[in-house]
Amino acid sequence: MTVLHQIDPVALSLGPLKVHWYGLMYLLGFVAAWLLGRSRVRAGRLPGVDEHGFSDLMFYAMLGVVLGGRIGYVLFYAFSEFLADPLMLVRVWEGGMSFHGGLLGVLAAVWWWSRRHRLHFMDTAEFIAPLVPPGLGFGRIGNYIGGELWGKPTGGDWGVVFPRALPPEYAGLDPATLRAQFEAGALDAFARHPSQLYQATLEGLVLFAVLWWFSRRPRPRHAVGGLFALLYGCFRFAVEFVREPDAQIGYLAFDWLTMGQVLSLPLIALGLAWLWLSRRAPTLQPQPPAPSADAAAPSRKPAP
Template sequence: MTILHDIDPVALQLPIWPHGIHWYGIMYLLGFAAAFLLGRQRIRAGTFAGIDENRFGDLLFNGMLGVVIGGRIGYVLFYGWSDFVSDPLFLLRINEGGMSFHGGLLGVMAAVVIWSVQSKKHVFDTLDFLAPLVPPGLMFGRIGNYIGGELWGRYTGKDWGIIFPRAEADLYGQSANQLRVLHESGLLERYARYPSQLVQAALEGLLLFLILFWYSRKPRPRYAVSGLFALGYGVFRFLVEFIRQPDADIGYVIWNWLTMGQLLSLPMIALGIFLLVLSRRQKEPKA
């Protein structure tokens, strides 16, 4: 069974804003809201000693800036460098090209370092606290990717999958009615792709959150929760890349199968293993 992707990425049209409110932006808001609610719950449970809800609000705001700024800069550096060289203003057009998780992660880490120094907290105590708050945002973000019909998967080669008209040069631009007629006649089955965005939402978002939430219920040694997050995300992202379509302007980086997403995930896997080993050398769990 194939499904024709026919979702309007604009959730709400506004007369005062020609671009409207996009589902992707709403997903970002839901991700930040989830992080706020979960973080406040953890603060009240005494998970992060010496920090009240006001200080957590400052941390979350800094993290939001880090996600947006780092995510965009990361996308330009990793995936859109040629576009940026030809047009530097491409950096500011976030509706073209999107965001990079790895860049957003670096942006959050920079924000965490600044906040931790100001608050006289160990950087990894802050990261261990924040790690379980991140996967819900990843889940909502990937759902936003699916709604927007972007970052699609590879062809299934079967009679099932999702047909993304934006992914096909000979389909893009046809009217919705024309696409429905073609789909109902069975002429679009060869375009069926894996819904890699939803697979990422399930693995990098929901499953990783459940693992981290369960693991962090009890006091853990410093570096442990951050290490588990880095390892889990790196492994899940590496695996999903096997069904996700490589970026058209990059393709496979080496060996005719390794993608940029997999290449960027390898340091995260290595970092996660290193942090987990380092956590085993801590004398006792944090209070």
């Protein structure tokens, strides 16, 4: 089955202000992380930290995602463009975010926050790990809605036709004409893998289900972080085989190795190393936060 992608990337227009679906997907990712994180705090998954401390952690983590994601994209995927036009770094509305850069930004934020609160870096990082996949899943859905980061041609009678990926002769066609061409079968040869949805399923749904289940019981230090790094690295490496490489970079080697795969290899190695270290690491036991003084005080009925 072949599908024509004709989704408006703008979710809401308020005069000159346009709210894009991609931005809403980021917001959904942060909301999901907030709700899931509060549940883990109440279960004592980060001993000594209450909801106020978690709010502080989330603030730094969100900064890390945005700043690290943008800086990582520029360094990994658009460095030559940055050298020619340094101001493109701040033009985030033009698009361009990197997961690997965002991950480095979050890890930096976690290190800073953990140091301030005198907690072990890995304990905080592994508390955060199960909260990340929903944001990854929503982000990839945002990529699909925006019709970007598409996959390679399927070479069969199925896939998604992305208008922005069509040859130049189709560039000026209006949506109605493009739909007519599609229904006539003229665009079937340009059907591509919806690699964004593959990633949303693997990096979002599957990774979340595995990490949430695995982290429900106390695990040795490094185990949850190792599983996150290993699974994400493997999922991303695999999907890159059917994802179109970035046009400004192309393949780095062998006519198949992409930048995404190169950046995923250290994650796979780190995941294996952490899982090995977890064999002799201590296990953090849940300690629900103590109730506040107001909550702990006994209620008093007014005198009759």
